[in-house]
Amino acid sequence: MKISSNIYHTKPKIKKLQTRHILIVLLSATTTILIGIFIYDNTFRLYKNNVHNNNIIPNTSVIESEVTEEKYENIKLEILNINDIPKHAKTYDKNYTFTIKTTNNVVLEKNQKFIDIQKVAKNENIFVVILKNIGNGISNRTIELIDNKQNRIVIDITLEKIAYNLPFGISEIPEWPNTKYTNIYNNLLIVVDKEYRLPHNYEPNDLVEIGKEPYLLYTNIPNIKLRKEAADALKAMLMQYKKDTGKNLVVASGYRSYEEQYKVYVNWIKSLGMKEADKISARPGYSEHQLGTVVDFINEESDYNLDIKFSKGKAFSWLLKYAVEYGFVMSYPENKENITGYSFEPWHWRYIGIENAKKFLKSGKTLNKFLRDMFNIN
Numbered sequence: 001m002k003i004s005s006n007i008y009h010t011k012p013k014i015k016k017l018q019t020r021h022i023l024i025v026l027l028s029a030t031t032t033i034l035i036g037i038f039i040y041d042n043t044f045r046l047y048k049n050n051v052h053n054n055n056i057i058p059n060t061s062v063i064e065s066e067v068t069e070e071k072y073e074n075i076k077l078e079i080l081n082i083n084d085i086p087k088h089a090k091t092y093d094k095n096y097t098f099t100i101k102t103t104n105n106v107v108l109e110k111n112q113k114f115i116d117i118q119k120v121a122k123n124e125n126i127f128v129v130i131l132k133n134i135g136n137g138i139s140n141r142t143i144e145l146i147d148n149k150q151n152r153i154v155i156d157i158t159l160e161k162i163a164y165n166l167p168f169g170i171s172e173i174p175e176w177p178n179t180k181y182t183n184i185y186n187n188l189l190i191v192v193d194k195e196y197r198l199p200h201n202y203e204p205n206d207l208v209e210i211g212k213e214p215y216l217l218y219t220n221i222p223n224i225k226l227r228k229e230a231a232d233a234l235k236a237m238l239m240q241y242k243k244d245t246g247k248n249l250v251v252a253s254g255y256r257s258y259e260e261q262y263k264v265y266v267n268w269i270k271s272l273g274m275k276e277a278d279k280i281s282a283r284p285g286y287s288e289h290q291l292g293t294v295v296d297f298i299n300e301e302s303d304y305n306l307d308i309k310f311s312k313g314k315a316f317s318w319l320l321k322y323a324v325e326y327g328f329v330m331s332y333p334e335n336k337e338n339i340t341g342y343s344f345e346p347w348h349w350r351y352i353g354i355e356n357a358k359k360f361l362k363s364g365k366t367l368n369k370f371l372r373d374m375f376n377i378n
């Protein structure tokens with residue numbers, strides 16, 4: 001989903017500055033001459049007042065201006081991920097969020113209603129832009145960002161809020177309290193739980209289909225995707241599993257976009273109600289499946305369902321022993337609901353890389369706590 005975006009950089013300020021400098025020089029010269037004339041005139045005081053009222057600031061010397069101009073020439077403000085920003089964004093929510101990476105630190109230009117930005121990386125200029133109060137149907141938003149050198153970027157985006165029939169008179173799926181946008185720049189180690197969420201447009205750019213060559217992993221659901229590194233590790237793991245047991249582990253799910261998660265979550269509300277749904281299914285934006293590094297397993301031991309029975313079977317014992325060697329760990333262990341936010345999900349395994357997986361197991365923490373601690377996130 002790479003749509004080119006109509007983002008334009010505000011024309012560098014250099015030209016405007018040059019004009020301003022010429023004006024300043026001219027004004028200074030004119031002022032000197034006029035002062036000379038008006039010194040002999042009683043209206044001197046009145047003139048001074050006019051200058052002030054016209055907001056002409058005569059106090060900049062030409063030398064200072066030249067220094068300023070040189071600085072401007074060396075500084076550019078650019079968006080580095082233009083292709084990730086949709087021109088036309090769809091959302092089921094009253095808000096829509098997307099990620100922007102820029103050359104310089106930026107803030108929101110003043111007086112923009114229902115727009116926020118949040119920096120999500122410590123050492124990089126990565127921000128989440130939060131568009132709020134989106135009305136039904138199609139609307140347009142203009143976002144103006146500015147750096148400390150007054151360089152500006154303007155982003156135009158068309159929003160489409162899609163009406164979705166929610167059960168039990170629910171008008172919208174709310175965000176969890178204390179929601180923050182997560183550390184998306186950390187590749188495999190992104191914190192996703194009931195406080196740290198992903199932006200709407202977060203989608204890994206290296207997804208592969210695991211039902212197709214060269215993976216051909218066993219699944220009866222079409223189009224299951226994972227990030228390439230996770231898919232490679234999964235293939236190696238499941239080949240070993242087959243060698244050891246003579247059986248297949250069935251992959252029931254992998255990557256889910258924000259939209260897909262929305263539908264999955266709504267279906268859980270329909271069958272269980274919101275309170276129970278929240279124990280086993282993530283609200284859209286809060287799902288590890290959106291990372292593209294997570295799989296759910298089923299097999300005959302679980303009656304091919306996402307069922308707690310899976311934890312009593314041989315496949316689960318095998319995974320507990322060997323999955324770490326392939327970089328896979330369990331996100332939602334038994335009796336840790338108060339920390340993870342979710343019930344025991346023996347079928348849900350996340351790839352974090354072999355070395356990280358080993359460290360994680362040693363730590364004895366839950367995955368969300370381990371990742372938060374790694375990045376000093378509270």
Ligand SMILES: [Zn+2]
Pocket residue numbers: 289294295296347348349
């Ligand atoms: Zn899952």
